[in-house]
Amino acid sequence: MPKQVRLIFASTVFPTGSYETSALLLAESIRAFAGSLSNTPIWHLVPDYGRQLTDTTKDRLEALNVTLIPIKTSQEDLQFPFVVELHAAAWAESMAHGKTESLVWLGTNTVVLHVPKDFLLSNGKKFGHRPVHVTLVGSRYYEPLDPFWTLIYRHCNVPESRVFPMTPHVEKTLIRPYFNSGLLVTRPEERLLQNWRDKFFSMYQDSSFREFYRLDERYAVFMHQAVLAGVILSAFTRSELQELPPTYNYPLHLYDEDVTGQRPSSLEELVTFRHEAFYEDPEWSSRMPAKETLKRWIAEKLL
Secondary structure, three states: OOOOEEEEEEEEOOOOHHHHHHHHHHHHHHHHHOHHHOOOOEEEEEEEOOOOOOHHHHHHHHHOOEEEEEEEOOOOHHHOOOHHHHHHHHHHHHHHOOOEEEEEEEOOOEEEOOOOHHHOOOOOOOEEEEEOOOOOOOOEOOOOOOHHHHHHHHHHOOOHHHOOOEOOOOOOOOEOOOEEEEEEEEOHHHOHHHHHHHHHHHHOOOHHHHHHHHHOOHHHHOHHHHHHHHHHHHHOOHHHEEEOOOOOOEEHHHHHHOOOOOOOOOHHHOOEEEOOOHHHOOOHHHHOOOOHHHHHHHHHHOO
């Protein structure tokens, strides 16, 4: 790899069947459909917790010129949702410093269908993003800041002036900034992902947050994403943020719940989409809103 490239794609691959299939689909789709960015370096960070990737997965990823990077994990990391992914993202960013203009951190369950040219951030932009898919524990813009988000903003030192309205991907409601952690385009020199990790570990076991975990387990599941919002708002002004078009990071698993009036008629209209292991459904092909050519391609790439 040259000393510095424009982009590096990075994700995780856990040594389990579903994750390995998704990681292969992600890498295969970049190489097949990303056009001018199809030869971009791909890093898959591999958490080490007593299991190994299958030889088939390793061979196929290496044939796609994917760099496999083992990372250490602990039993404690596995006890709280998304801690391993957070560690991996921060580690990838630290490795990418000085090697690339932008690091594109992607959820393993991402598929690329066209050239993702918007990953090449505009001048002056420091972070590219998509909103969350749906509100869930998010904060509605026209309602008072609730106790959970009050704590997030206080711990992350979020200036009130940096809070602006945002629309979730498949809803019409307005929320305070809440970014989907499965698509993050960062400038490595800003250390956003490393600061996210550090801030998360300084906060998540605080007794005030544990009360919320007891009230509703979704607060634990999405704590990492809430802290991400706080860190971003503390670090950047709105003018430094670049919201990517809705054709990026589209949630296939929420296709039937899309009430925006902009739901794609087929996946081919999208640049990237996310999924929840659609291939585990034996009837996935008949249910997927896509043309037969794409369905056949996917079927050929599945493990």
